[in-house]
Amino acid sequence: MEGNPVHPVAAAGSVADVVDPPPAAAPVPSKAASLTPPVVLPSGWQRGLTVAIASGALLTILGFVFARERACAGMLLASHYAIGIGLGGLMFLVLGYVTQAGWHTAFRRVPEAMAGTLPVGAALTGVALLGFTWLYEWSHADAVAGDALLQEKSFWLNTGFFLARAAIVLALWLVFARLMRRTSVEQDSTGDVRAVGRLSALSAVFLVIFAITFSVASFDWLMSLEPHWYSTVYAVYNFAGLFVSALAAMLILLIVLRRMGPLKGILRDDHLHDVARLTFGFATFWGYIWFCQYMLIWYGNIPEETAYYVTRSNGAWKVLMLVNPIVNWLIPFLVLLPRPAKRSESILIKVATLLLLGRWLDLYLMINPSIAPGGPALGIWDLAPLLVALPLVVLWCYRVLGRRNLLPVGDPSLGESLHHHT
């Protein structure tokens, strides 16, 4: 129990001891809202982030004028980074619901708020995809006309169908995120146990939909940047990176919320330990898939497949490609291996920051070699869109967090979670 003062709620046993299904008409405390201090972003931060968004937007527009291709690629990267945080939060919830896990209930509102940023990610993705002419070779009729392979693929890779698919994919994600959030929030006031089953069923359906839609999204938005090349493991690879970055963001958010007060006495070291274990596991999964994709292409040695890695072995791209697995797998793996590291706030913050930088590098390597095959040119035009996307996600996340109880007081597994022990 050391380092984990028992939260008054848990100690009093009022919410914590709700083990039996509560009667339909809500024994849930009306004082629920005052159980935790409100989640507010310090006004200094708020101002800083707003300034960042404004200047980032200005620079992005300037970039669009002066270095159009780079600005568009930067926007695609930023939007994919942002939507990854939302999707990762949603996937964390979905995995919890579908397995009916109880350990994370005490801090479930945090991944919920991350999933709540999906509209931001979707809007940014929408803006980014509107730059398709400057991103995708297959969107040019003259390029397709002289290219047998692109003609073959044109039934799938054509502008109208591409944008329609994107709209359907984004709409499905938003609808499911919304449905799950609503069911979860309603349970706060009704205390209805049946919500657990509903969320579980919803999640099972979403898992199937997600597997398909996310593959479509990865193949369309990122892989088709190099339309002659293909890799069937690409979507899995992209998902691994996405989930690691979302877990890293969640670790930072959890630690910040505990230090600033709202989660003090609720979030235990044991919770951090388990999230850190997931991060550790998925970083390794990412490394595994990274190697899978590389090794099979290297071993097969077929020109249409190796083209991807040939570009990435040019000039400084090669250095970045070798740094990628070190940052995203080797260092997190070695650092998070000992048990105490997974319970230490300061170590977790550092590893999570490294992984968030790593996700940027990974996406940069997935996107930018297609517009600059000779070697990377990194400058303000590439980074400006991130200056819009990331602060926007943070602001939105805090907005969602501040709107409801930080504790899902109607969930029967809350007591179990408050006493979680690893």
Added chain:
Amino acid sequence: MTSRFVIGTFGDESHLLAATTAVRREDYPIVDVYTPYPVHGIEKAMGLRPSRLTWVCFLAGFIGCMLTLFFQYWTSYLDWPINVGGKPFDSLPAFIPIAFEVTVLFAGLGVVAALFVRCGLWPGKKARPPTPRVTDDQFALVVRLDRADHSAAHLRALLERHDLVEFDERIGEESP
């Protein structure tokens, strides 16, 4: 040297946990705790040091990885180079899957072997539970009584505060 051992038996894990914590606070040396299933938090209550098996696991895995990489270099590069599909002789990517498998094998077998050796679990080893019911529904706490200022009566009073089921004293060379 013979010692006196005291065995306190409980019917519930929460009583065992509380009793173990209390006994440790009074500075009695705890020999071991016997439970029918793993009890969360008992290692903390007993004041056990963090397990060093993790290091055995890491080192065994590391040795497995290095040995396998070396073995593959030796066979396909140093000793008898074979041209496979036009690949270079020292093809690291092709060596990694096998290195990974053997890392896992060494780490897994190494840590299990280390556990067996450390616990003295050789084949044919006889189980010596302090009472057979610790394999069913009871929890036993074994304490060594060898200090002059420690008395069985005091210990018994301490344990009785936590719903003691049975109290037994034994004298022997090693713990029961």
